[in-house]
Amino acid sequence: MVAESELNTGVLLFLPYRALENRVFAALAEAGFDDFTPAQARVMQRIGPDGTRLTELAEQAQITKQTAGFLVDQLEKAGYVTRVPDPTDKRARLVRGAAKAWAAKEVANAVVAEVEREWEEHLGKRRMKQLREALTLLREVTDPWA
Amino acid sequence: MVAESELNTGVLLFLPYRALENRVFAALAEAGFDDFTPAQARVMQRIGPDGTRLTELAEQAQITKQTAGFLVDQLEKAGYVTRVPDPTDKRARLVRGAAKAWAAKEVANAVVAEVEREWEEHLGKRRMKQLREALTLLREVTDPWA
DNA sequence: TGACATTGGTCAGAGTCTCTGACTAATTTG
DNA sequence: CAAATTAGTCAGAGACTCTGACCAATGTCA
Incomplete structure (x- = not known):
């Protein structure tokens, strides 16, 4: 057991998802959407x-x-x-x-963009692109509405 | 707006996560862990x-x-x-x-392995490796217990 | 050592989320 | 047109989660 995590892919997907969701909720609450x-x-x-x-x-x-x-x-x-x-x-x-919903969505989108920037900074442009590519491809076998 | 999905990375992470979780739960239930x-x-x-x-x-x-x-x-x-x-x-x-928990975990692990195989088949070995690599790297900035 | 803060955990109560089952009304199908 | 399907609601119950208050053991530090 060296380097590479032994975590299963499920956990690996969940961790960043939860981190992102937390960030969005915190920002929304701070912006008054609580x-x-x-x-x-x-x-x-x-x-x-x-x-x-x-x-x-x-x-x-x-x-x-x-x-x-x-x-x-x-x-x-x-x-x-x-x-x-x-x-x-x-x-x-x-x-x-309603208008209120779209306003909240705008705040949420801004945070998502910010977090995506942070991730890209950490991973590098190339790996971030690969990540999104792989995930997008995965939709074909995991998203019933793809 | 061409090809490539415009979904944000959060949704992209969530979709396969949910699909995997659903598979695991279904298998667990079928194996009597309901x-x-x-x-x-x-x-x-x-x-x-x-x-x-x-x-x-x-x-x-x-x-x-x-x-x-x-x-x-x-x-x-x-x-x-x-x-x-x-x-x-x-x-x-x-x-x-307890023993019952480890038995359930074994079933769950088997399903996860199966789904990972399916995903690898869909993405190709290279892209699957890249995916896990990127996600593992992402833990450093998203997992408080990393 | 001994007061004080911190940490691990429980109890009580309330609000939220989610489901199953049963039902009405409109639409689609043969 | 009768039968089946689909969109949605109502009612009731179980499950999840939180806040606040509390007790006991541990850690801190003068």
């Missing part, structure tokens, strides 16, 4: 520019639609989203991000 | 060969020690762990994995 929870954020993150159906949010977040509904209720109360009728289907409603 | 939850597993995973203190488990899992205590209680009732006094500190106890 009235939503991680669970709510994981749903909000998946709202498309033109709104997204509850069922689709649930699928992508891998939670039940009941849970998704519960979380969207909270987000709605906090002013992050609104629900509008889906013009193409009278059963459905579209969950739309 | 009496513990993901939250419990995330604590159990961190128990060292000679046992680990509650406080340390809590820190590494990034949960409060109360929550860790709650989860270890469940694991103890289900027969996955035992608590023994820490010979070096009368306040502390060591959470030790």
Whole structure:
């Protein structure tokens, strides 16, 4: 057992993911966006520019639609989203991000960019590129919505 | 915006992590290890060969020690762990994995190895090596216990 | 040595997240 | 058009997590 970590790839993926998420949450809280929870954020993150159906949010977040509904209720109360009728289907409603959500997203994006810069500095441009390449390729076998 | 995904590195890390975790859980359940939850597993995973203190488990899992205590209680009732006094500190106890836990870990390890093989097949040996290299290097800036 | 701070852990209570099951309404299918 | 599917809700329960308060053992340092 020399150099190279013996950690399995799962842990290796999780560690930087968690570090990044922590950074984003801290920055969001500092910017005043402290009235939503991680669970709510994981749903909000998946709202498309033109709104997204509850069922689709649930699928992508891998939670039940009941849970998704519960979380969207909270987000709605906090002013992050609104629900509008889906013009193409009278059963459905579209969950739309409100201005507050996009403002939060901007803060989050800035932090992600910052952390990505730090990582690139640590790894070097070449290795960072390789990392993103490999991960992107991996989506093909791990992302049901790829 | 061409080819290459525009997803941020966080999502890119999360997707394969979740896919792997799902695979492991499914296999565990199929092998009869269906009496513990993901939250419990995330604590159990961190128990060292000679046992680990509650406080340390809590820190590494990034949960409060109360929550860790709650989860270890469940694991103890289900027969996955035992608590023994820490010979070096009368306040502390060591959470030790029981045989059942090591058996589950074996199943989990096998699945992880299988998935890693699949990923290597998809990425090619070279890119898989680069991926693990980059992730391992990233630990230095993202893992507080590195 | 002895007061004081720190550390390991528990108890109690509350809020949040998540699920299963059962149901309504609209849409799609044969 | 009847039957099956899909979008979503309501109700209830279990699981997870936190804050605050607390006790006992250990460490610090004058």
